Amino acid sequence: MKKLLLYGTILALLTILLQLAEYRFLVIDHTVELYVGIVALIFVVLGVVMGKKLTTPKEVVVEKLISVSSNPSLPFLVNEMVLDKLGISKREHEILLLIAEGMSNQEIADKSFVSINTVKTHVSNILVKLDVKRRVQAIQKARELGIVP
Amino acid sequence: MKKLLLYGTILALLTILLQLAEYRFLVIDHTVELYVGIVALIFVVLGVVMGKKLTTPKEVVVEKLISVSSNPSLPFLVNEMVLDKLGISKREHEILLLIAEGMSNQEIADKSFVSINTVKTHVSNILVKLDVKRRVQAIQKARELGIVP
DNA sequence: ACGAAAATCACCCGAAAGTATGAAAGCCAA
DNA sequence: TTGGCTTTCATACTTTCGGGTGATTTTCGT
Numbered sequence A, B: 001m002k003k004l005l006l007y008g009t010i011l012a013l014l015t016i017l018l019q020l021a022e023y024r025f026l027v028i029d030h031t032v033e034l035y036v037g038i039v040a041l042i043f044v045v046l047g048v049v050m051g052k053k054l055t056t057p058k059e060v061v062v063e064k065l066i067s068v069s070s071n072p073s074l075p076f077l078v079n080e081m082v083l084d085k086l087g088i089s090k091r092e093h094e095i096l097l098l099i100a101e102g103m104s105n106q107e108i109a110d111k112s113f114v115s116i117n118t119v120k121t122h123v124s125n126i127l128v129k130l131d132v133k134r135r136v137q138a139i140q141k142a143r144e145l146g147i148v149p
Numbered sequence C: 001a002c003g004a005a006a007a008t009c010a011c012c013c014g015a016a017a018g019t020a021t022g023a024a025a026g027c028c029a030a
Numbered sequence D: 001t002t003g004g005c006t007t008t009c010a011t012a013c014t015t016t017c018g019g020g021t022g023a024t025t026t027t028c029g030t
Helices: A002-029 A032-054 A080-086 A090-100 A105-112 A116-130 A135-144 B002-029 B032-054 B080-086 B090-100 B105-112 B116-130 B135-144
Strands: A060-069 B059-068
Touching: A090 A105, A090 A116, A090 A135, A105 A116, A116 A135, A135 B135, B090 B105, B090 B116, B090 B135, B105 B116, B116 B135
Parallel strands: A060 B059
Antiparallel strands: none
8 A cells, every 4th residue: 555655645746846837937838728738638647557556457367278289209399388388497397307207306406416305396396387296197297298208 | 449539538528628617617716726636636537547448457368288198199009028028917017007197006006906015016026127216217118118108 | 676486405294105025825837 | 736926915114205384595577
């Protein structure tokens, strides 16, 4: 709710500024109508900004289905889209590949130059993101999704 | 974009209305500052409304991934020769298949109507015969040898 | 420069996996 | 029928995995 105060302050300041400016030249050089128009314009813009910032954007959830047909053909290209969709980071993907190689957490830790605890954390996150319970299942699913060979 | 025109029109009309009203009583009864304040307030509100209406409600598209398991080619035939060569029994092969399904020892035990201890024994023997250390590696090797899909 | 996301690490605990050893029962062929 | 193989099961022990929590540091985009 600090935003409300902020906007209120800005509003007040703007008003004061305009009122000060009024006595300098606006009332002299221009008609009152023009002045009012400018004020209106400024505050419309301000209103729009406020509205955008203060309004919680209503989220409409639309489910879309993407079929991932695994390619039994040759070269194997990582399906980046799937990685994005699942929120799997680079590091996580690296470790996923090592898991698919049949390596233990300790071996992965050694190969990656990190502690086994770190590996464990990554693995846990991977399991969650792939929505599986065991690393074996993770390998399967990852293969189906085209993110491991 | 019709909305833009609509709001533009409303804005113009409001301005005109206010200007008309000005000559009737506002300039007489009140100071210019108050008048400006009222205008500002009105247009702030209008701005907020515009902002809300004109802003495309954010759609959060949640894309779900369906893995279309690819089985276009071979029906998979078990390489019996390899099984003989490695001395893997029928029972062991059955369990190997279940391992490759990503099942835990307990799940395999339930499905096979044997105790988990029995499964463990089989698994241990399988690991030895495939010359691997972990079940994940067993799956890989078995797949390479053509004894699991 | 700031905040969010990513990466790192630690500790605890329980579950799962794997090792070792032993043993009983059934099958099958020499 | 005897010896070899398979299948079954158990007990005990060690290692690996996975969940949960919390913390610090890095990185990166605005």
